[in-house]
Amino acid sequence: MLTHPPLFILVLHGMLFLGRTELVLRLPSVVGGTAALWLTFAWIRRSLGTTPALAGLGFIALSPSAISASTEIRQCGLLLCFICGALYATERAFGERSTRWAIVQGLCLVGALLTHYTAIVVLVSLGSYVLLRSILDAVPRRILFTFCMSQLVLATLLGWLYFGHVRPSIPFGSAARTGYLRQYYYAEARETPLGFAWRAFSGTFSYAVGSRRLAFLFMLVFLAGLAAMLAGRTKHQGSPRSWLYPRSLWDSRPLSFLCSPSPVPGTRPICCPSSRRVFRRRSPLRSAGGHCCCCS
Secondary structure, rough: OOOOOOOHHHHHHHHOOOOOHHHHHHHHHHHHHHHHHHHHHEEEHHHHHHHHHHHHHHHHHOOOOHHHHHHOOOOOHHHHHHHHHHHHHHHHHHHHHHHHHHHHHHHHHHHHHHHOHHHHHHHHHHHHHHHHHHHHOOOOOHHHHHHHHHHHHHHHHHHHHHHHHHHHOOOOOHHOOOOOOHOOOOOOOOOOOOHHHHHHHHHHHHHHEEEEEHHHHHHHHHHHHHHHHHHOOOOOOOOOOOOOHHHHHHOOOOOOOOOOOOOOOOOEEOOOOOOOOOOOEEOOOOHHHHHOOOOO
16 A cells, blocks of 8 residues: 555545535646646746747646646646746746745645655755755855755654654565565666666656657757756846856856957947947047946
8 A cells, every 4th residue: 555645635625625526626636737837837938948948838738647647636736736836936036036935945845745755856856956056156045044944844744754654554675566566666686776777767758758769759858958958058047138148158247358448449348238249349439448338
């Protein structure tokens, strides 16, 4: 027997006040899956831009696993909504230096953990991302404190769920390895650790896409996108001129080298915000020191 957190069961009991039809019982999953579409689009658009956001929206809207999660009377639709909400709130918290969005992120993660235990994977990965980005972006202490308090609450909740709910109910060891979950365990006698990692990685994409052949294609696209992100080839959405300049130039003193004193006598740099080009032109109306008039 598998044990699940109590939130979705409580939601279903609340929905019984609206009726006992199949539509009413499926409504939480439908609403959660639909909300996840908008949250996914808003999160990717804020992080990478409109075109990647449309691609991500199309993938999650057409994914067989996401469609089934949004129609079944199971926890997956609500879990998807909480996870996408946590990702969106994380990006808003860092982008706006907002304590409110940091609190929203913590609440979404609490909701995800109370919905399904697979949210532990998201807790670990998103927690690592928040820690790394907090160090690199030098976020204010109030936001860092909010993130730390959220992790403390999640750790306390996870301990309570494990010792009070999971450990007395789930069969561990040989009982779980011989049940229908045996395919998710590492079989030391039949495969190597690298083979198990590949089986888990490819199986995840096969489940999300619904086809083994298409899964290989999407794995290549995923790895290419990951390599582009690590190489800094993606574009930043935070600035209105981000499509003109690399993120590294725009985030750190944009155009400062162009607004320095001009080495050419009788010229001054022109970098008007309304212009799409940055160039130098000869002009006798040079400001003191050769600095650009519109940036001084």
